[in-house]
Structures are given as structure tokens and as C-alpha cells.
Amino acid sequence: MRTLNPAVKFVTLLAVTLILAGKHDPILNFAVFLLSMAAILSAQVKPRTLGLLLLPILLAAAGMFFTGYRFHAGGSMPVRAEILNIGSSALWNGLTQASRVLAYAGAGYLFALTTDRVRMICSFQRQFHLPQVFAYGLLAAWGIFPQMTREYRRTRAAFRARGIRVFPISPALLKPLLVKSVRWSEALAIAMESKGFSGQAKRTDFAPIRVQPRDWLFLLLTVGCTAAAAVLL
Amino acid sequence: MKASKWELKDVIMMAILxxxxxxxxxxxFQGGLALSTALTPAGLSAFGFEIIYGVWFMASTLAAYIIRKPGxxxxxxxxxxxxxxxxxxSGSLTVVLTGLIQGAGAELAFAIFRYKKWNLLSMSLAGILSALFIFCYELYYLNYIxxxxxxxxxxxxVRFISxxxxxxxxxxxxxxxxxKTGVVKSYAIGAKADVGKVYDEEDA
Structure with missing residues (x-):
């Protein structure tokens, strides 16, 4: 999982998600969710990390279950239920809604937890022809993120030192952060441009990221199996 | 849209926003989650997120308001x-797709005003169109239909209000x-702004 080409992995999982979006089958959704979990755990992600990430998803799924259960469109729907392949019962509707949240999140985490960020951007730049200037911009913004959290904590501590209680997302905390961010972005842009990262010049990569046969195999197998299951079920 | 038109400065600014x-x-999101969990038994859990949905559209409207360029x-x-x-x-991979759809909504709003009006009206419209675009997509994607x-x-x-x-x-x-703080002097918004005292790095 970790060594697959990020761009190909992205396309594959996106395709799986979109196939699932067109299909309303809780069994298929649950299967995708479980397979993603298995793949994540086999990529040596700590179960604890995964568990913490899943907690909000499970809550959201429960929420969607009851929304689907209580407010299923049934007869009041403008289109016929059989066309959309939606079960008539409220329970089935609730299960479909809930399992969908799980399946989407499963595919999303599978990508997020097993992909190296910098490699992903390099791969997008090469395989999706993402313009260089955007790749640099993204990497720069990503690199500045830790500094932002530090700044936020510092402002918060400053308020606390003065004995003022502020809400975690109050404007008093966010305004200095926004001003600093603008300053950083300017300083960073000047620094990068002065060192040749302007995005205009062509450059070579130290370790170019290529698409290998096994990436294609992963793409074809995964999308093929999902599509087949979607048709058959 | 040519990539060369974009300066690194603009791109970093957009990405940082x-x-x-x-x-x-x-x-x-945490707040929304708590709220929607509370609403779960009533089957209204989705509303918890609807209330904060507008936060999604903030980056694009604010960046457009500051930089004021098409796109x-x-x-x-x-x-x-x-x-x-x-x-x-946590949502899923389609986040890039949703970004594209919401961005298109906001862009359309500013294009309607031919990129000349940068006020509360055009920004609100940008938010509303983003909300509408993404809702149409969710009808299908989240099976809202x-x-x-x-x-x-x-x-x-609720989403429009948000x-x-x-x-x-x-x-x-x-x-x-x-x-007003003067930090955006080099962007379109700051060029006309009435700047009082310009803060320096040392004062900040």
C-alpha cells in the first residue's frame, strides 16, 4: 500500500467511491469498509490511531442511520424507488445511508494513512501535470502548518497570561493568525522566488515518481472487482 | 487559464488561506459533531453540519476578496x-471533487458581477451558489435523494443562511x-484600503 504510486492510488480509490455512490447496497458498502480497514492495518498503521479516527465516523454513521430511518422518502419521492434501487423499508434506507458514510471514510483513510504527503504532491505534479507553481505553493503551505499551530498556541497563552478567557475559535485568536499567515506567505514567496522556485523554469527530479506495472494491476483489480460486485449485487 | 499568470505569491497565499x-x-467540525450527535435520536443529525457548512466556503471568498482576480x-x-x-x-477522497464544485459555484457568482463587484452582495452570492452547487452533488453522492x-x-x-x-x-x-492592518498592501484589496498605522514585524 505504502509503495504504490500516489496518483494511481488516488484515482483507484476515487473510482471505487464513485461506483459506490451510484449503488445503494449496504452489503457492498460494508464490504468495502472492512476491506479498507484490513488494508490499513496490514500497512502497519497503529490500531489505536485508526480507532481514534474512526470514532467520529461511527457517530456520523449512526446519525445518518437515524436520518435515513426516520426521513426516508418512500412514496413522496419524485422518482420511482425501483429505478434508484432503493429498498422500500425505512430500516434498509437507514442502513444504506449509514454504511455509505463508513465506506467513503474507509477509502479516504486508506489513502490518507498510507500515503506520504510530499510524495503525493510530487506524484500529482508528474502524473496529473499539476503546474509546478501550485505544487510549490501547496508544499510551502503544508510546511508552514506546524508554525501556525505554534502561533495559535502562543496567542492563546498570551491571553491566558493576561487573565482573559477566550473561546477557542474567537476572532481575537484568529485575527493575529490571519495577519501572520499573510506575512508568512509573502516572506515565503519572496524567499522561494529568490532561490529559483518560481515555477517557470524546467527542472529535474532527484527521485522521479513513475507508474509501475503493479500500480496498473492494483487499479484494474480494485476497480474491476468493485464494478463487478456493483453489477452483480 | 494559463499557469504562468499565477505568481507564486498568489498561490502560496491561496494555499495558506x-x-x-x-x-x-x-x-x-468537533462542535458540529457534538451537535449532530445530540440531534441523532430525532433523525436530524445532518443539521448539525448544515449550520457550520458556510465555513467551507470561507477560504475561496476571502481569497477572492483579497486577490480579486478571475479564477x-x-x-x-x-x-x-x-x-x-x-x-x-475524514470525509473521503472526493474532497477534491467537492472543492472543484464549490469553487465553481463561488467563481460563477463573481463572474456574474464580471469581477468588478467585491462587496457583501457578491460574496454572499458566492456562498449561496457554492451551497447550491454542492447540494445538487450531494443529492446524488450522499444519496440525499x-x-x-x-x-x-x-x-x-439552513445551509444558505450559514x-x-x-x-x-x-x-x-x-x-x-x-x-486595515496594512498587511495586504500588495494585493488588490489593500491598494485602495485606507491604512491607518502599518504594523511592522516587530510590533506584531
Missing amino acids: GVVFAAVYLAV VALITEILAAAVELLMGN SLAPSLLIAQLA AVVFSGIICKLAGDGLA
Whole structure:
């Protein structure tokens, strides 16, 4: 999982998600969710990390279950239920809604937890022809993120030192952060441009990221199996 | 749209705004989650997120308000989505797709005004169109079409209000506030702004 080409992995999982979006089958959704979990755990992600990430998803799924259960469109729907392949019962509707949240999140985490960020951007730049200037911009913004959290904590501590209680997302905390961010972005842009990262010049990569046969195999197998299951079920 | 038109300065600015608002969104998301969990037994859990949905559209409207170039709203929203992908978004991979759709909505609003009007009206419209675009997509993607129409209309109404409050009113205030501090002098918004005292790095 970790060594697959990020761009190909992205396309594959996106395709799986979109196939699932067109299909309303809780069994298929649950299967995708479980397979993603298995793949994540086999990529040596700590179960604890995964568990913490899943907690909000499970809550959201429960929420969607009851929304689907209580407010299923049934007869009041403008289109016929059989066309959309939606079960008539409220329970089935609730299960479909809930399992969908799980399946989407499963595919999303599978990508997020097993992909190296910098490699992903390099791969997008090469395989999706993402313009260089955007790749640099993204990497720069990503690199500045830790500094932002530090700044936020510092402002918060400053308020606390003065004995003022502020809400975690109050404007008093966010305004200095926004001003600093603008300053950083300017300083960073000047620094990068002065060192040749302007995005205009062509450059070579130290370790170019290529698409290998096994990436294609992963793409074809995964999308093929999902599509087949979607048709058959 | 040629890539060479974009200066690194603009791109970094857009991406950083994306990071800031992705972080804000994550913070607000926890609140939304608590709220929607409370609403779960009533089957109204989706409303918890509808209320904060407008935060999604903030990055693109604020960036457009500051930089004021065609395409800024669209690209900022995509970059913000890409940043979220980097952070490990819980939604799913389609976050880039949703970014594209929301950005297109916001971009359309500014294009209607021919990129000449940068005020509360155009920014609110940007928020509303983003909300509308993404709602149409969710009808299919989140299978909302299988929910009762009355619930959907209520959801959409709450989302519109949220969009106007966050990406219209709050973004306008934030943009004007930034212009007043003088840090955005080199962007379109700051060129005309009435700058009082320009703060220096040492004062900050």
C-alpha cells in the first residue's frame, strides 16, 4: 500500500467511491469498509490511531442511520424507488445511508494513512501535470502548518497570561493568525522566488515518481472487482 | 487559464488561506459533531453540519476578496481541498471533487458581477451558489435523494443562511480587517484600503 504510486492510488480509490455512490447496497458498502480497514492495518498503521479516527465516523454513521430511518422518502419521492434501487423499508434506507458514510471514510483513510504527503504532491505534479507553481505553493503551505499551530498556541497563552478567557475559535485568536499567515506567505514567496522556485523554469527530479506495472494491476483489480460486485449485487 | 499568470505569491497565499480555514473547519467540525450527535435520536443529525457548512466556503471568498482576480475562488477551493487531503480528511477522497464544485459555484457568482463587484452582495452570492452547487452533488453522492423532500428543503435553507453568515458577513469583516492592518498592501484589496498605522514585524 505504502509503495504504490500516489496518483494511481488516488484515482483507484476515487473510482471505487464513485461506483459506490451510484449503488445503494449496504452489503457492498460494508464490504468495502472492512476491506479498507484490513488494508490499513496490514500497512502497519497503529490500531489505536485508526480507532481514534474512526470514532467520529461511527457517530456520523449512526446519525445518518437515524436520518435515513426516520426521513426516508418512500412514496413522496419524485422518482420511482425501483429505478434508484432503493429498498422500500425505512430500516434498509437507514442502513444504506449509514454504511455509505463508513465506506467513503474507509477509502479516504486508506489513502490518507498510507500515503506520504510530499510524495503525493510530487506524484500529482508528474502524473496529473499539476503546474509546478501550485505544487510549490501547496508544499510551502503544508510546511508552514506546524508554525501556525505554534502561533495559535502562543496567542492563546498570551491571553491566558493576561487573565482573559477566550473561546477557542474567537476572532481575537484568529485575527493575529490571519495577519501572520499573510506575512508568512509573502516572506515565503519572496524567499522561494529568490532561490529559483518560481515555477517557470524546467527542472529535474532527484527521485522521479513513475507508474509501475503493479500500480496498473492494483487499479484494474480494485476497480474491476468493485464494478463487478456493483453489477452483480 | 494559463499557469504562468499565477505568481507564486498568489498561490502560496491561496494555499495558506486554505490551511487556515481547513484548521478552523476541523475545530468547528468537533462542535458540529457534538451537535449532530445530540440531534441523532430525532433523525436530524445532518443539521448539525448544515449550520457550520458556510465555513467551507470561507477560504475561496476571502481569497477572492483579497486577490480579486478571475479564477481565484475556484483555485483556492481546490487548493484548500488538496490541503485537507494532506491533513487526512475524514470525509473521503472526493474532497477534491467537492472543492472543484464549490469553487465553481463561488467563481460563477463573481463572474456574474464580471469581477468588478467585491462587496457583501457578491460574496454572499458566492456562498449561496457554492451551497447550491454542492447540494445538487450531494443529492446524488450522499444519496440525499432518498430522504424526504421537506427535510431537504429545510437543510438547504439552513445551509444558505450559514453560507451568507460565514462567507458573506464574516469574510467581508475579516478582509476589511486585514486591509486595515496594512498587511495586504500588495494585493488588490489593500491598494485602495485606507491604512491607518502599518504594523511592522516587530510590533506584531
